[in-house]
Amino acid sequence: MSTNGTLTPFSHTCIIERDIIEGGFAVNEKEISLAVIKRLPRYYRYLGELREKGVERISSKELSEQMQVTASQIRQDFNNFGGFGQQGYGYNVKYLYEEIGKILGLDRNYRVIIVGAGNLGQALSNYSDFAKRGFLIEAIFDVKPELIGKKVGHLTVWDASLMEEYVTAGKCDIAALTLPKENAPAIAAKLVSWGIKAIWNFAPTDLNVPDHVVVENVHLAESLMRISYNLTEKLKR
Amino acid sequence: MSTNGTLTPFSHTCIIERDIIEGGFAVNEKEISLAVIKRLPRYYRYLGELREKGVERISSKELSEQMQVTASQIRQDFNNFGGFGQQGYGYNVKYLYEEIGKILGLDRNYRVIIVGAGNLGQALSNYSDFAKRGFLIEAIFDVKPELIGKKVGHLTVWDASLMEEYVTAGKCDIAALTLPKENAPAIAAKLVSWGIKAIWNFAPTDLNVPDHVVVENVHLAESLMRISYNLTEKLKR
Numbered sequence: 001m002s003t004n005g006t007l008t009p010f011s012h013t014c015i016i017e018r019d020i021i022e023g024g025f026a027v028n029e030k031e032i033s034l035a036v037i038k039r040l041p042r043y044y045r046y047l048g049e050l051r052e053k054g055v056e057r058i059s060s061k062e063l064s065e066q067m068q069v070t071a072s073q074i075r076q077d078f079n080n081f082g083g084f085g086q087q088g089y090g091y092n093v094k095y096l097y098e099e100i101g102k103i104l105g106l107d108r109n110y111r112v113i114i115v116g117a118g119n120l121g122q123a124l125s126n127y128s129d130f131a132k133r134g135f136l137i138e139a140i141f142d143v144k145p146e147l148i149g150k151k152v153g154h155l156t157v158w159d160a161s162l163m164e165e166y167v168t169a170g171k172c173d174i175a176a177l178t179l180p181k182e183n184a185p186a187i188a189a190k191l192v193s194w195g196i197k198a199i200w201n202f203a204p205t206d207l208n209v210p211d212h213v214v215v216e217n218v219h220l221a222e223s224l225m226r227i228s229y230n231l232t233e234k235l236k237r
Numbered sequence: 238m239s240t241n242g243t244l245t246p247f248s249h250t251c252i253i254e255r256d257i258i259e260g261g262f263a264v265n266e267k268e269i270s271l272a273v274i275k276r277l278p279r280y281y282r283y284l285g286e287l288r289e290k291g292v293e294r295i296s297s298k299e300l301s302e303q304m305q306v307t308a309s310q311i312r313q314d315f316n317n318f319g320g321f322g323q324q325g326y327g328y329n330v331k332y333l334y335e336e337i338g339k340i341l342g343l344d345r346n347y348r349v350i351i352v353g354a355g356n357l358g359q360a361l362s363n364y365s366d367f368a369k370r371g372f373l374i375e376a377i378f379d380v381k382p383e384l385i386g387k388k389v390g391h392l393t394v395w396d397a398s399l400m401e402e403y404v405t406a407g408k409c410d411i412a413a414l415t416l417p418k419e420n421a422p423a424i425a426a427k428l429v430s431w432g433i434k435a436i437w438n439f440a441p442t443d444l445n446v447p448d449h450v451v452v453e454n455v456h457l458a459e460s461l462m463r464i465s466y467n468l469t470e471k472l473k474r
């Protein structure tokens with residue numbers, strides 16, 4: 001391994017990245033730190049754009065300039081997956097894109113349902129970008145009579161009473177919860193009992209689900225609070 | 238300072254938190270680590286709920302059980318802000334809620350505009366929760382003739398050509414970008430030149446803005462990729 005791309009044992013040290021120190025436990029050298037995992041979707045997005053432009057090879061220096069990450073950070077990150085590149089020769093864009101896609105589990109499709117057909121639920125069903133990545137939104141449910149039967153993109157809003165049969169039949173992997181926070185914990189518990197594997201939670205509340213269920217929260221109010229915090233900090237200077 | 242709640246100098250060590258090591262630079266003891274800042278919105282949410290229920294005092298043990306964070310983590314976090322509590326007496330909920338609110342910059346209002354009146358833009362304008370926190374959505378803009386003039390909650394969609402005058406007049410602090418990624422960088426550059434202070438970016442692209450402008454990204458596709466990654470990891474076990 002070259003000095004430029006030394007594999008840091010994440011269990012014993014912290015990676016210093018601009019003004020953040022991040023790291024993760026490593027049970028063995030093959031386990032990848034959470035900090036690296038967090039960066040993978042961004043690499044994947046950039047490599048996808050390069051691929052669309054027909055770029056076949058890219059050096060860590062060029063990628064570094066485009067992504068505003070240091071070249072040594074990029075080399076270090078990719079070394080976690082065996083390097084992907086040859087010294088002085090750059091990375092094969094298509095190969096790297098596909099390998100990172102595999103690590104992210106994007107080499108297969110996921111069936112997604114949306115629980116709550118309000119504006120946010122409707123917005124998510126209309127995102128064509130998700131299908132391109134393999135996240136297929138196949139059904140949208142609501143309890144409100146005025147929404148049931150409404151056309152939302154290529155879907156029709158179904159009565160939430162049909163959800164149990166749908167999920168129990170194993171017809172979906174991920175449920176996006178775009179409903180009021182008061183209803184979210186109870187609906188999440190039902191979805192889990194029907195066998196859902198993952199919940200994409202937009203309700204501003206924490207969900208207590210068993211360990212085998214993946215929960216990913218999108219707490220928009222907390223995102224706004226990070227803005228107000230940063231604005232306040234900048235005013236102090 | 239008690240042994241239970243020793244203030245760790247974040248510049249010299251990493252906080253070990255479940256399976257994540259996080260930390261941040263500290264120029265002096267008063268500067269707070271990014272890891273703590275990230276947890277504040279969640280504390281704020283829980284304390285807000287306790288306050289609504291009329292709870293006046295809570296021990297770190299009780300708060301710990303509700304939030305599923307260790308009591309020592311809570312004590313350590315709060316010690317960053319001078320402690321807030323007395324040994325064996327618990328925390329004053331209202332005081333703690335207000336102090337964390339001040340740190341997060343929530344003791345004032347922020348004027349927000351929404352750029353892009355599609356489903357997501359409409360969803361954001363209808364979130365009553367944001368106004369409660371002091372984020373007042375005061376205008377929504379679009380370029381599409383079929384959307385201009387449309388009623389969205391308490392607002393009417395305005396022609397995007399009016400945006401320059403609105404932002405230049407200092408009528409808003411934060412712009413939420415809910416428009417296609419192709420248009421986002423150019424619109425962001427214009428908003429910055431008109432004096433916007435913060436951008437809440439929902440477009441799946443990175444924005445290059447000067448240091449004095451706050452950018453907060455909500456990359457939904459990356460959030461989905463964290464789900465697929467975690468589902469894939471669980472399948473391996």
